[in-house]
Amino acid sequence: MGYRHLPYFLVLMISCTLVMFDSQSFGDSEETILLKFKESLQNTSSLSNWGGTEICCLGNTSNWNGVLCLNGQVTGLRLQAMELKGTIDVKTLANLSSIRSLSVMNNSFSGPMPEIKNLGGLRSLYMSFNGFSGHIPDDAFAGMKGIRRIVLDHNEFSGRIPMSLTKLPKLVDLQVQNNQFDGHIPDFLQDDLVVNFGNNKFEGSVPAHLSSQNASSFYGNFNLCGKPLDPCKTVVPHAKKKAFPILTITLALVGALALIGIILICFKLCCRRTKPSRYEKSTVENLHNKGYNSDEKNTKYPDHVRSFKKNEKGRLNFVKSNMERFELDDLLRAPAEVLGSGSFGSSYKADLFNGHRVVVRRFRQMSIVGREEFYEHMRRLGSLSHPNVLPLVAFYYRKEEKLLINEFAEKGSLASHLHGKRSINQQALNWPSRLKIIKGVARGLSYLYKQLPTMSIPHGHLKSSNVLLDKELNPLLADYALSPVINKEHAQQFMVAYKSPELTQSGRVTRKTDVWSLGILILELLTGRFPANYLQQGKGANVDLAIWVNSVVREEWTSEVFDKEMDAPKMSEGQMLRLLRIGMCCCEWNEEGRSELKEAVERIEELKEKDDIEDDQYYSNSNHYGSQEEFYSSQTSIDQNEFSAKHT
CATH class of the missing domain: 3.80.10.10 (Ribonuclease Inhibitor)
Structure with a gap:
């Protein structure tokens, strides 16, 4: 190849390279x-x-x-x-x-x-x-x-x-x-x-x-x-066996015989008592006892209720006129089942002689409230009547402890359905059931707002464990309007309202605080995820669930936030997305940008189990419920970095 052919050769090589690059692209x-x-x-x-x-x-x-x-x-x-x-x-x-x-x-x-x-x-x-x-x-x-x-x-x-x-x-x-x-x-x-x-x-x-x-x-x-489960057992290493001298063994036997003698003497002295001790110190730890046999056969109830024997000089105060009366002694003698212990106190179900079942809640964090103030507030709560508000039946007042008696809800709490272990025959809550529940919750909360206009937080403790379900899965709000009678220090440590963003911003709760709790509840209902921020005590707890929802819909497709156990049909996707938007607007970090309760309730009432034909066509044309730009243009949202900065 001569020198004069070199440029042509280079041009040919470059051309081939471009063709190969174009083919590869x-x-x-x-x-x-x-x-x-x-x-x-x-x-x-x-x-x-x-x-x-x-x-x-x-x-x-x-x-x-x-x-x-x-x-x-x-x-x-x-x-x-x-x-x-x-x-x-x-x-x-x-x-x-x-x-x-x-x-x-x-x-x-x-x-x-x-x-x-x-x-x-x-x-x-x-x-x-x-x-x-x-x-x-x-x-x-x-x-x-x-x-x-x-x-x-x-x-x-x-x-x-x-x-x-x-x-x-x-x-x-x-x-x-x-x-x-x-x-x-x-x-x-x-x-x-x-x-x-x-x-x-x-x-x-x-x-x-x-x-x-x-x-x-x-x-x-x-x-x-280990935390948050049961504590780990301390394993004591096995010591090497040693040969004990005869003198040591003899002393051990003598000590054992002396101990047995002391025990026998104490036993005889105890047998001489004509009556057992009538009272027992009341502690929260007694809730873990399954019960004890009383003098009557087939009757079991928790040990701690013995501190409420009728000679305590108190009577049950009924606030419902249509409720058949019973005495405190009837309540204490009724077969009972321990339901658990929450942040407010312990509770158990009692089967009364007339076949009626009630739930007894025991509170020890109301010591700052005087008798007259407590009576007045309980009568006010007893006057409330709404299909989605759990009725207060009666109450018992004692300076150290109080009892609140409510009707029993057949299907337990919403939290148990969302997060608990289901039995073989128990089905997960589907989309129609969840929509029915959130509509009932919104109606009940709206009713509390109207009936308790002077309270900044008409509910104050709205969460899934305080939403009970009757046999038709109708929701009943429980533990409502207790902030005026709960010790302030205890309320700030455990009540849901005191975990809201405004506690970090201004150190106070407002009429929009319950709206924030409603928003978190909506997100929990749709995602099936427990709000981890409720596990943290004191103010300033992160809104983890809201941040998680925002991060998902920002980065991927909106449908990934929904609980797969809802088993919702395609025709319901638009309605689920609408409820998600409502929930996010309700738990907006900035209180001024947060929805008013009336607006949120009206939007929830408009939801249906299935989309209209136009809506279905609209959402079926999108692989992920519309683009993220469209989702965020229709609502304000929490930016995670902004939230972290404000929180800090």
Whole structure:
């Protein structure tokens, strides 16, 4: 080759390089990548519209099922409940530079954990309700510094928790419940992290940094202990056996015989007593006793109620004229069942002689209230009458302790349905039931606002455990309007109203504080998640549930916040989204931007079980309940960074 041919050769090489680059760019288009990924899947009938002449993403709209788009790029895959099988070709998906979310929930995938760390840009991963199994390598999530949410529950994973999870700086949500993980739970140091390790085979103590989590997040691990579970038992090391001299053994025998003699003497002295002690010190710890046999057969009630014997010179004060009267002694002799102990006091159910069942609440944090003031407030509460407000039947006053007697609700609390362990025949609350409940709660709260206009917090303690359900699942508000009679220090430590944002901002509660509690309750009802901030004592507790909801709808698709156990049909998606918006407006951090109760109640009343035809068409055209821009343009929302700054 002569010198004069060199420029032509260079031009030819550059041209070939450009052709190859153009060919490579075409081959690596997002449509091509997705079609190659589809080849690794089986039973792909739900993805039948992948391919053809239509491009995948047009702006923020996707033309392909299960694909999420933003600004013309693929940002996520939502391949949920499509009966998919096969393998997840992570290597191919890694060529999608903008992918941030991946969900393969409720499918039929099996086998080991995919090499998910190759998707370094992921923010959310959802793999629950499949058949994935085996050990997860320690470095399975190495380098995924932006991931915030990892959901692996209801699979068959085993072995230890991969240590790379503890090194993810932005992780806020980790769910690995209902697997076969074992060993010790590593210590996660991330702030604001919510975890669920339930129903595995973990052992040892709960790490210190996770001790503030909800106890239900660790249930089902029988060898796990430590706060928030039962304390770990101290293991005393076995001492080596030593040969005792004969003199030591003799002294031990003499001491034992002397001790037996003393016990016999004390026993004879006790037998000479004509009557047992009539009273017993009343303590909250006695609630853990299941009961004791009284003089009458088949009658059981908690030990602590013996301090209310009729010779205490007190009578029950009835506030309902239509209630058949009974005496305090009748109440104490009735068969009873301990229901539990809450932040206000203990409670038990009593079956009266007339077949009526009541719930007796015992309060010890009302000592600052005088007799006349207490009587007046109880009569005021007794005058309230609404289908969604639990009626006060009677009360008992004593300076040290008070009893409040309410009617019994057949189906227990809303909290037990959302977070408790259900029996075999008990179904999860579906969307129509939850909508019915929140409408009743809103009506009951609105009634309290009208009847108690001078109280800044007409309820004050609105949460799921204080929403009781009758046999038709109609909600009944309980523990309402008690702030005037509860000791202020105790109220500020335990009442829900005193965990609101305005306590941090101004140190006071307002008429909008109960609206904030309503908003948190709505989010809890829709997500099925327990508000972790309620577990923290004192003012200034983080609004964890509201922050979590905001982070999900900002980063992925709005539907991910909804409780999968609602089993809501497609026709209900629009209504669920509307209720979510209402809830977020109700628990707005800034009190001025928060909804008024009247406005919130009116919007809740407008909700229906299913969308209209126009609404259904609108939401069916969107793969994720509309874009995030549309969702946030219709409401104000909490910015997590702004919230953290204000809170600090």
